[in-house]
Structures are given as C-alpha cells and as structure tokens.
Amino acid sequence: MRIALLINRDFPSFWTVRQLLRSLPEFTWSIFMTPQVGKAQSSVPEILSALKAYELNCLSRELGRQLEWGEVHQAMAEALGVRVNPVLNVNRGRGLEQYRSFRPDVALSIRFGSILQSEAIAVPRLGVINLHSGLLPEFRGIMATFWSMLRARAVYGYTIHSITDAGIDTGNIICRVVLPLESRADYFTKTLELYRSAVPELAAQLKILNTAGQLKTGAQQGLPQYFGLPEAADLQRFHELGCTLFDEGQPI
Numbered sequence: 001m002r003i004a005l006l007i008n009r010d011f012p013s014f015w016t017v018r019q020l021l022r023s024l025p026e027f028t029w030s031i032f033m034t035p036q037v038g039k040a041q042s043s044v045p046e047i048l049s050a051l052k053a054y055e056l057n058c059l060s061r062e063l064g065r066q067l068e069w070g071e072v073h074q075a076m077a078e079a080l081g082v083r084v085n086p087v088l089n090v091n092r093g094r095g096l097e098q099y100r101s102f103r104p105d106v107a108l109s110i111r112f113g114s115i116l117q118s119e120a121i122a123v124p125r126l127g128v129i130n131l132h133s134g135l136l137p138e139f140r141g142i143m144a145t146f147w148s149m150l151r152a153r154a155v156y157g158y159t160i161h162s163i164t165d166a167g168i169d170t171g172n173i174i175c176r177v178v179l180p181l182e183s184r185a186d187y188f189t190k191t192l193e194l195y196r197s198a199v200p201e202l203a204a205q206l207k208i209l210n211t212a213g214q215l216k217t218g219a220q221q222g223l224p225q226y227f228g229l230p231e232a233a234d235l236q237r238f239h240e241l242g243c244t245l246f247d248e249g250q251p252i
Contacts, residue, residue, distance in 0.1 A: 002104050003027050003206070004029075004104035008112060009072055033073055033085065056068075085099075092119070105210075129174065136176065137225070138222060155181050157176065157177050158177055161220075172220070187246065188245060
C-alpha cells in the first residue's frame, strides 16, 4: 500500500512518523510537509515562540546536528529514508502535482498545516485519514492537549477519523481513545505521550485498510467545539494554573 503522509514541520510530527514507519516497513511512503499550521503570523506570544525554539532543539538533537528550520525537511528525509516534499498545501499547484504523482492508495494526515479541499481528498483511492490529537467532537482544531489542560480535565485523548470534505475535524470516527491527563506534566510531554499511544492503533487500522479496503466508522456524537491558537490571556491562565508548555530538563 502506498501512503502519502501529510505532516507539519515540527517535532511531534517527526517523532510520530518515525515510530509509524518502523511499525509498517512493508508499505511505501512519501511525505508532504507544511511549514506551519495555517497562515504565518506576524506576531505570536513569546512563550509560543519559545516552544518552537525548543522543538527545533529537539529535532536537532534527534537528527544529530544543529539545524535551522529551512534544513529540517532534508534532515528528516535522510533520517527516515523517505522523500520529504515541502509544500504549502496539496490542494493546488506544485503541491497537488507532487501529491498526485505519488499515486497514493491512502493519505494520512498528522498535524498537517492546511485544510484539505475536494480535489486533494479525491486523489487517494482508499480515502484520507486524520490522526487528531484531541477527543472529537469536544476538541476540534489545534492544541487540544493545551485546551484540555487549561480546563483542568482529568482525561484527554486522540481520535482517528476520516476526511471526506473541507470541514475541520468533522469526519466520521474510526477510533477514539481516552487517556488519563496528569496535571503535573507539561504540554509538550503529554502531546508526545498521546502520539506514542496512538501509533500502534493507527498502524493496526492501516493494516486492516490494506486487507479489507475499508474501515468501520461511526458519526461523531456530542456537542462540537473548535479551538484555535491560544492568545496571551489563555497562556497567562495556563501559567496561573501551574501548567507549563515544555520542560527543558524532561527527557524525550
């Protein structure tokens, strides 16, 4: 089975993809990587910039050399042994051409920075799957772990779901897994723990899809909520709760 991996240029994407490729060496992969989620912003809160710098240091350590963001795609390709195509999206232009030319059986989105449109969704013959780092439909959008921590939830989790239209995290659910959320852990560590838990389940679902040609799905149940990038006030409340985004001394 040929799988187009749609990821973002960040450490959790690389970390998750590395585990996934090790779990499924029998499949053929190509990676399409966006530089950020959504449009580039001229100004972001200082702590979010610090989180990005921390992620780059983590990537540099894992890939064995000090990197700038512009070097990440080539370093990832060398480490993973898989072609990495830097794209702004796969909905049009060169990104769509590269994506089509790979002839994927399935597209797998993990933290991809662009909303897929109908033309891109129609490319893989077995459809598009998204690994969402939040429980759906309660936590649509981005940084679901952050928003769960901010609301002092006792649990968080991930959802594997189909993508059939341009809605954000609206597709039918393949698998929804609830995990305990310890308030003492930092956001970055808990996000990686979530993906560590998700990889075996995702690998199992891809094997089923390869054999059966389809996966069982069910409609989302409950009240949907959408969350975007936290603002300064959200980050201040997060800090006041005793939560942190990352811990320099925490081993990965």
